[in-house]
Amino acid sequence: MLDAILAQSRNTALIMGLIACIGLLLQRKNAADVISGTMKTVVGFMVFNIGSAWMSTVVQTFTDLFNKGFGIEGVTTQVEVATGLALNKYGTEVAMVMLVGFAVNLLVAKFTRFKAIFLTGQHFLYFACVLALIFISKNTPTLITILLGGILLGFFGAALPTICQPFMNKITGADNLAIGHFNCIGYWLSGSIGKLFAKNEQKQEDSSSVKVPKFFELLRDFIFSVALFMVVLFYVAVIACMVNGQKAFVLEKAGNDIWFIYPFIQGLQFAAGMSVLIYGVRQFIAEITAAFVAISEKYIPNSKPAVDCPAIFPFAPTAVIIGFVGSFVGGLAAMGGMILLKSSVIMIPAAGICFFSGGTCGVFGNAYGGWKGALAGSFVVGIGLTALPLLLYPSFSALGISGASFPNIDYNILGSLLHSILGLFG
Numbered sequence: 001m002l003d004a005i006l007a008q009s010r011n012t013a014l015i016m017g018l019i020a021c022i023g024l025l026l027q028r029k030n031a032a033d034v035i036s037g038t039m040k041t042v043v044g045f046m047v048f049n050i051g052s053a054w055m056s057t058v059v060q061t062f063t064d065l066f067n068k069g070f071g072i073e074g075v076t077t078q079v080e081v082a083t084g085l086a087l088n089k090y091g092t093e094v095a096m097v098m099l100v101g102f103a104v105n106l107l108v109a110k111f112t113r114f115k116a117i118f119l120t121g122q123h124f125l126y127f128a129c130v131l132a133l134i135f136i137s138k139n140t141p142t143l144i145t146i147l148l149g150g151i152l153l154g155f156f157g158a159a160l161p162t163i164c165q166p167f168m169n170k171i172t173g174a175d176n177l178a179i180g181h182f183n184c185i186g187y188w189l190s191g192s193i194g195k196l197f198a199k200n201e202q203k204q205e206d207s208s209s210v211k212v213p214k215f216f217e218l219l220r221d222f223i224f225s226v227a228l229f230m231v232v233l234f235y236v237a238v239i240a241c242m243v244n245g246q247k248a249f250v251l252e253k254a255g256n257d258i259w260f261i262y263p264f265i266q267g268l269q270f271a272a273g274m275s276v277l278i279y280g281v282r283q284f285i286a287e288i289t290a291a292f293v294a295i296s297e298k299y300i301p302n303s304k305p306a307v308d309c310p311a312i313f314p315f316a317p318t319a320v321i322i323g324f325v326g327s328f329v330g331g332l333a334a335m336g337g338m339i340l341l342k343s344s345v346i347m348i349p350a351a352g353i354c355f356f357s358g359g360t361c362g363v364f365g366n367a368y369g370g371w372k373g374a375l376a377g378s379f380v381v382g383i384g385l386t387a388l389p390l391l392l393y394p395s396f397s398a399l400g401i402s403g404a405s406f407p408n409i410d411y412n413i414l415g416s417l418l419h420s421i422l423g424l425f426g
Contacts, residue, residue: 013042013045013046013049014042015091015092015095015096016041016042016045016095016284017038017039017041017042017045018038019041019095019098019099020037020038020040020041020284020287021034021037021038021041023287023290024037024038024287027290037287037290038287040283040284040287041283041284041287042284043283043284044279044280044281044282044283044284044286044287045280045284046280047276047277047279047280047283048084048277048280048281048284049084049087049088049280050276050280051084051273051274051275051276051277051278051279051280052080052081052083052084052085052087052088052273052277053084053088054269054272054273054276055078055080055081055084055270055273055274055277056081056084056085056403056404058230058266058269058270058273059076059078059081059270059403059404060403061253061266062074062076062230062233062234062237062266062270063075063076063403064253065234065237065238065240065241065249065250065253066233066236066237066240066348068241068244068246068249069236069237069238069239069240069241069243069244069246070237070240070346071244072339072343072344072345072346073344073345073346074237074346074348075345075346075347075348075389075393075402075403075404075405076348076350076403076404076405077331077347077348077349077350077353077385077386077389077404077405077407078350078352078353078404078405079126079352079353079404079405079406079407079408080274080277080278080281080352081403081404082129082396082401082404082405082406083125083126083129083406084277085400085401085402085403085404086129086132086133086401087129089399089400089401090129090132090133090136090399093132093136093142093145093146093149094125094128094129094132095128096146096150097128097131097132097145097146097149097150097153098124098125098128098150098153099150100146100147100149100150100151100153100154101124101127101128101149101150101151101152101153101154101157102124102154103150103154104150104151104153104154104155104157105117105118105153105154105155105157105158106154106299106300107154108154108155108157108158108159109158109300109303110299110300112158113162114155114158114159114162115158115162115300115302115303115304116157116158116159116160116161116162116178116180116303116304116305116306117158117300117303117304117305117306118157118158118161118180118306119180119305119306119307119308120180120181120306120307120308121281121286122281122282123180123181123182123308124153124157125281126182126406126408126411127153127156127157127182127410127411128149128150128153129406130392130406130411130415131149131152131153131415131418132145132149133392133395133396133399133401134392134395134415134418134419134422135148135149135422136399137395137396137398137399137419138419138422138423138425140422152418156182156410156414157180157306160182160184160185160410161178161179161180161184161304161306162178163184163185163188164178164179164184164187164188164191164364165178165304167187167188167191167364167367168312170367170368171312171315171316171363171364171367172312172315175304176304177304177305177307177311178304178305178306178307179306179307179309179312179360180305180306180307180308180309181308181309181356181357181360181408182408182410182411183309183357183360183361183381183385183408183409183410184409184410185409185410185413185414186357186361186381186384186385186408186409186410187360187361187364187381188364189377189380189381189409190323190361190362190364190365190373190377190378190380190381191364191365191367191368191377192377193365193369193373193376193377193380194364194365194366194367194368194369194370194373194374194376194377195368195369195373196369196373196376197368197369197370197372197373197376198368198369198370198373223271223274223275224271225351225352225355226270226271226274226351226352227267227268227270227271228267228351229267229350229351230266230267230268230270230271230351231263231264231266231267231268232267233267233348234262234263234264234266234267235263235264237263238250238259238260238262238263242259247259250262274352309356309357309359309360310356312360312363313359313360313363315363316362316363316366316367316374318371319359319362319363319365319366319371319374320355320359320360320362320363321359321362322362322366322371322374322375322378323358323359323360323361323362323363323365323366323374323375323377323378324354324355324358324359324362324378325358325375325378326358326361326362326374326375326376326377326378326379326382327349327353327354327355327357327358327359327361327362327378327379327381327382327385328349328351328354328358328382329379329382330358330378330379330380330381330382330383330384330385330386331349331354331382331383331385331386332349333379333382333383334347334349334382334383334384334385334386334387335347335348335349335386337387338387338390343390345390345393347386347387347389347390347393347405347407348386349382349385349386350407353385353407353408354382354385357381357385357407357408357409358378358381358382358385359378361374361377361378361381361382362374362375362377362378364377365377365378381409384409384412385407385408385409386407388407388409388412388413388416389405389406389407389412391412391415391416391419392405392406392411392412392415392416392419393405395419
């Protein structure tokens with residue numbers, strides 16, 4: 001019965017609007033605020049869909065060029081694109097998993113020793129996609145997908161930041177902030193690797209003593225780094241096609257554009273789509289998250305806000321750049337390994353994941369190990385960010401979620417464990 005109802009209510013934008021409306025009513029907002037917040041949520045999700053559709057088109061173009069030029073299947077580790085694909089097909093299930101997850105996160109923080117309130121709404125959305133897709137790939141009934149997926153999401157949202165808390169305390173010098181980014185296993189690993197390089201508490205080789213080229217500071221602008229990275233990738237794919245006798249294919253794709261300008265335009269179009277998508281995410285997530293923040297502040301004493309990773313960047317800005325470089329090099333090493341091993345699918349490291357997750361790994365590695373810990377920790381995690389998506393990609397691809405993947409460590413380690421457990425039940 002529930003499956004039939006959900007089949008008739010696939011407009012995820014309205015589902016998100018309903019969630020925001022409920023949250024605003026629970027806060028006892030006046031009618032104007034409820035209507036405004038609900039409308040902003042619906043419009044924000046619609047904007048997200050526009051950006052997602054545009055990016056998906058550009059990614060498909062890149063995939064076609066890359067595959068034709070190198071004779072392999074290339075997949076970008078771009079979580080925003082993978083999320084857009086998932087929401088287009090299974091948006092209702094994902095939205096409901098996310099809603100249950102928010103509620104369970106509050107309950108876990110209220111009644112257990114895990115006190116983190118996960119406030120990075122977009123990462124809740126990404127992990128909700130991963131969990132929903134895993135259950136759906138195993139033909140799990142919709143009600144069970146929503147309930148079990150939401151329970152796991154809420155528990156992970158409260159528990160995973162806890163394993164990073166000792167490093168967070170070291171980084172911030174206080175115990176009032178948690179990391180709200182589902183790469184916690186990766187951050188813990190990077191911090192642990194950093195400890196191997198620790199000399200003393202004074203950190204004589206702290207990353208702040210390292211001078212980085214001015215150009216790398218430009219990469220702190222997320223959209224600029226995405227644009228630059230995608231322009232480079234498009235040129236690599238197009239040149240590979242030209243070298244391998246696929247000029248006609250390139251000209252067909254380029255259409256009215258000059259072929260050697262076409263990669264530049266495509267890279268910038270991808271960044272433009274990313275800008276639209278991020279604006280939409282921020283708008284609809286902000287309204288939903290605000291409701292749960294108000295509830296947690298009122299009813300859950302001693303809870304810690306788990307915030308997005310850029311919140312810790314000011315504590316070690318040079319380590320962020322070192323982590324970005326280390327993560328990207330690690331991703332290239334993983335991609336090279338796939339090519340050497342003749343993998344049927346080649347994961348391509350994405351600028352966004354290397355900057356945010358890799359940069360945060362740099363800060364964690366730097367906490368005890370200075371710049372050496374930042375570089376080594378981010379390099380190791382960078383390998384995982386690019387290689388681990390291979391574990392779940394076949395199942396997701398079978399559902400039509402192909403051409404992009406979910407890269408973060410938590411998604412793939414915990415997701416693969418869940419996938420294996422569900423496999424035991426047929």
